[in-house]
Amino acid sequence: xxxxxxxxxxxxxxxxxxxxxxxxxxxxxxxxxxxxxxxxxxxxxxxxxxxxxxxxxxxxxxxxxxxxxxxxxxxxxxxxxxxxxxxxxxxxxxxxxxxxxxxxxxxxxxxxxxxxxxxxxxxxxxxxxxxxxxxxxxxxxxxxxxxxxxxxxxxxxxxxxxxxxxxxxxxxxxxxxxxxxxxxxxxxxxxxxxxxxxxxxxxxxxxxxxxxxxxxxxxxxxxxxxxxxxxxxxxxxxxxxxxxxxxxxxxxxxxxxxxxxxxxxxxxxxxxxxxxxx
Numbered sequence: 001x002x003x004x005x006x007x008x009x010x011x012x013x014x015x016x017x018x019x020x021x022x023x024x025x026x027x028x029x030x031x032x033x034x035x036x037x038x039x040x041x042x043x044x045x046x047x048x049x050x051x052x053x054x055x056x057x058x059x060x061x062x063x064x065x066x067x068x069x070x071x072x073x074x075x076x077x078x079x080x081x082x083x084x085x086x087x088x089x090x091x092x093x094x095x096x097x098x099x100x101x102x103x104x105x106x107x108x109x110x111x112x113x114x115x116x117x118x119x120x121x122x123x124x125x126x127x128x129x130x131x132x133x134x135x136x137x138x139x140x141x142x143x144x145x146x147x148x149x150x151x152x153x154x155x156x157x158x159x160x161x162x163x164x165x166x167x168x169x170x171x172x173x174x175x176x177x178x179x180x181x182x183x184x185x186x187x188x189x190x191x192x193x194x195x196x197x198x199x200x201x202x203x204x205x206x207x208x209x210x211x212x213x214x215x216x217x218x219x220x221x222x223x224x225x226x227x228x229x230x231x232x233x234x235x236x237x238x239x240x241x242x243x244x245x246x247x248x249x250x251x252x253x254x255x256x257x258x259x260x261x262x263x264x265x266x267x268x269x270x271x272x273x274x275x276x277x278x
Contacts, residue, residue: 004142004219007054008131011046011138015127018042023123032099032119033092035126037082042130044074047137054141062148066140066213069159073206076163080170093246094238098122133230136210136223143217155213162205165191169198186251186258194267196258197243200234201265240264 022038047070051063059067085092091099102118103111140152172190176182191198207227214223234240247255261270 003054004138007050007138007141008135010053011049011131011134012127014049015042015046015130016124018045019123019127020120023120026119026123027116029086031086031089031091032095032122033085033089035095035123036092037078037086039126039130040074040078040081042127043133044070044078046130046134047071047074050134050138050141054138060144060146062140062143062145062152065148065152065156066137069156069210069213070134070137073159073163076167077203084170084174093249094242097242133207133226136207136214136220136226139214139217139220139223143220149216151216152213155209155211155216158212159206159209162202162209165202166199166206169202173199184251184254186247186254188258188262191267193270194263196262196264197234197240198267200239201267204230204234234265 018038019035019042022034023032026032026034048067051059051067054063090096098119099115102115169191172192173187176187176189176192195201204227207230211223211227214220244255244259261272263270
């Protein structure tokens with residue numbers, strides 16, 4: 001366990017430095033949305049760091065598996081976010097709203113500087129979060145059993161399903177946005193017909209899969225906290241509430257109708273709108 005604490009501290013030091021660099025980049029670009037991209041790559045990088053430096057002997061199949069899972073997830077999601085939300089894009093509405101709120105007092109350049117300072121500490125909080133969400137890789141990295149347990153294979157299977165589902169949801173949304181005449185309209189293609197946030201649902205399943213994989217290792221049940229915290233964040237902090245507030249502002253009644261008929265999270269058959277009495 002002492003080795004695990006050492007690796008966690010090393011991971012935090014790496015994450016803190018990376019987030020300082022990302023904060024500088026975001027400040028220069030005036031786009032703090034880079035934190036989402038950087039955080040995703042960082043979590044994957046920490047998982048690989050734990051897998052490589054955790055074992056006292058050569059890496060086992062378990063370490064290779066967890067490193068491959070996190071790397072595939074991180075490269076896919078991080079690159080999607082980079083292309084969809086950063087390169088050639090305006091700052092994500094969530095961070096633009098935070099910037100405006102944090103720069104109101106004092107007004108002018110002093111307010112902008114105050115917002116930058118608050119974003120600095122926000123980025124450092126993301127560094128701690130990255131270490132926390134890399135824990136499902138830490139426990140398997142320290143597990144010395146040679147054989148991969150059935151529970152770990154179940155985690156791999158669930159992870160594959162979740163990554164495929166999230167990839168499909170992202171692709172369907174991208175294809176919808178590329179069609180002419182869709183500005184101000186809500187995507188109801190594919191998985192988006194059954195859930196308002198299928199990407200969030202399958203992302204959460206990814207973390208359930210990681211926790212399932214980790215639970216076969218000593219102390220690995222601690223990793224169950226990761227999908228629990230992710231679910232809380234999606235429903236109460238940076239996920240669904242902020243995304244839906246922006247959607248209502250940009251799409252109005254079309255999105256309100258979508259809210260009335262479509263499951264918020266778990267994919268399910270759409271509801272019919274109640275008939276309006278004459």
